[in-house]
Amino acid sequence: MTVELVKHSASDTDVLWAARVSTAGEQSLDELGKDPERSRGLINFLMRDRHGSPFEHNSMTFFISAPLFVFREFQRHRAGWSYNEESGRYRQLQPVFYVPDESRKLxxxxxxxxxxxxxxxxxxxxxxxxxxxxxxxxxxxxxxxxxxxxxxxxxxxxxLPVGLYSSMYATCNARSLMHFLGLRTQHEQASVPTFPQREIEMVAERMEAHWAELMPLTYDTFNGNGRVAP
Missing domain, CATH: 1.20.5 (Single alpha-helices involved in coiled-coils or other helix-helix interfaces)
Structure with a gap:
């Protein structure tokens, strides 16, 4: 599977200025120049009490190459996602197919x-x-x-079978990505059990690694609150 972060506008400060506009108005923009670590408690409060909208004011665009059956599961996630996929109408599709290796439990x-x-x-x-x-x-x-x-x-x-590889751009915000990760990964800190197909989990794990670097405080509170999207 290929997952590349091709562009983004995403940081922990995006959560803070979005949340503080409710009490500080335009002064909430002061958060842009401050260390988000000082407001870790606020991010945790928003996550814990499921005040979700402040986590939507950011954007990440991924290039993903995976089998068609992965994309068909992927595109069930619609709220907060945008997709553009390679077209078999306009170009000849290449003979790249998925065969699981020995690490794939059968x-x-x-x-x-x-x-x-x-x-x-x-x-x-x-x-x-x-x-x-x-x-x-x-x-x-x-x-x-x-x-x-x-x-x-x-x-x-x-x-052509669903094991054929395709490619797409997928754009989301942190809230929609958290919902995706909560369903498409198994994790020791998850409070809700999930049963994802391994191939889409492989994609999700790579997306999660990119997001963890962009928004480390948000990522920590997501894990600390049972990996449930706010």
Whole structure:
């Protein structure tokens, strides 16, 4: 998975001036020149008591390359998000496909909402690699055959599987990202259990690492309050 932070306007001071406008009016802009560490308690109060709007006055844009099935889960997150994805109508899609490595647990045990994944056998790992590769090669060969015959890209792409890699820009604010992370990662400090698919969790972990550097106080209070979005 590829996750790059391509642009941002995000810092802990964004939370502070947005919050203090309610009592200080235009003087709240004084927060822009102050050390946000002195107001750690305010950020924690906002997070703990779920006063969420001050966490929306910032922006982060990520470039993400991942399989299509990851994007289809990703784009269920709509509030506070904007997306622009590579188009199979306007360009020939490249033969880059997802095959899980041996770190990907293959076997699901339990029922929905209360299940775990465990390592597969060597035979299962070999089957996944062989079957996926064969399927991808056949699908892409069919795609190229149709393109060579003059079939429109938007029609020919229908044969391609969801393991195909795509790319997109995703823009969000800290509040929407916290909601995403609360659902799409498992974390020891989380107060609510989650069961994300591992592939989208890999993307989420990389986004989280970028955000933690931009807004360290907000990130700490997010973790300290059970990783629940305000």
């Amino acid at each position: 076997v699901q045990r339990g029922r929905p909402g209360k299940y775990v994944f465990v390592e597969g056998t060597q035979a299962q790992q070999e089957l996944v690699g062989r079957a996926m590769t064969d399927s991808y090669q056949q699908a892409y060969a069919t795609y190229e055959e149709m393109l060579a015959a003059g079939v429109a890209r938007e029609v020919a792409r229908a044969v």
